[in-house]
Amino acid sequence: MELQLVNERRRPAYAAQRLAEFAERCRAGGLAVTPQRIAIIKVLLDSAEHPRADAICAAVRKQHPHVSLATVHRTLETLCEIGEARKVTMLHDSARYDGNLTPHHHVVCIKCRCIRDIEIPQLDRILAGRSELGEFTVLGSSLEIHALCERCGAKAAKRATGGVGRSQRKQKSSK
Amino acid sequence: MELQLVNERRRPAYAAQRLAEFAERCRAGGLAVTPQRIAIIKVLLDSAEHPRADAICAAVRKQHPHVSLATVHRTLETLCEIGEARKVTMLHDSARYDGNLTPHHHVVCIKCRCIRDIEIPQLDRILAGRSELGEFTVLGSSLEIHALCERCGAKAAKRATGGVGRSQRKQKSSK
């Protein structure tokens, strides 16, 4: 299977392009274009580290020392909501455990966060043949499929048809 | 690609088997076999919910009302270390963000938790063709490859050869 580390040399051009489009995309998503948001997306686009909120905040503060950590947290979530960023750690809220040791993967409902096991023997076979990846020594892997479960899908469909038309972005997942 | 939800009917037999082997496996892993550990693995094996520590604790307390939540947290981590359980949320400690919106996946070092992007166009193509999975509506997916980065792999190798031979289980990741 074709499988390779992303070339870091592509980053500057990609970041520049995304930054150029950022203001327009904010407006499209119904967001004000603030200096904080621009500073935060800039740091994120320039980083290869998949950083945490505190690291982004520290980097932003080099230019804008007044920025609040709460703003950074809020902004990152907001950017994810309008699709300008992606949270790598979908289920980071709390640790979840699995007693099933047989090779398997997971489907996760993005709303209620229920998880079910899935089997993909073909994928397991392909990955079992890989022991290194660039400078990394491969130990294992796990595919996480993001989905809506039956119940949450039904709710979303009902809201879409019978809804009162209020801003969709406001809907928070019911933890 | 073969890809299906795991059949829940298999669980009872699997759980019984694992439970029967549990004491022996604890000893093999250098762990005492305590009533708490047995109660915790039993709850975990009987659950399809990929539960959190507090849910496991609540279930355990139905039989052993005295069990501490701290013990449940510790035990779950310990079970993962000897390979009797698996943490679904490898990177749950804190949220990590990514500004790269092009389809890609991640390699994660299990020691230092550094993350690098990888591309697997073939996998993306396969998954893009899937819009439902049992009762789930598929939205996206993310493969997480667990690995050792160059630096951490080198450290581990040095410890293995020149080490003082103390219990490997004790080594905690340096956050």
Add this chain to the structure above:
DNA sequence: TAACCAGATGATAATTATTACCATCTAGGA
């Protein structure tokens, strides 16, 4: 251009999950 206001921010308190600590207990070997 000026005035307005919904939404954004900063500062800080509150919450939540997890880990640290330590006195006590116990599994399992001598």
Add this chain to the structure above:
DNA sequence: TCCTAGATGGTAATAATTATCATCTGGTTA
């Protein structure tokens, strides 16, 4: 049966995130 390394319970401490709220400002409208 005795002993001790390791396990546990109870609780304090920590760390990440979210909530709250007074203030501010981007962007629309008059």
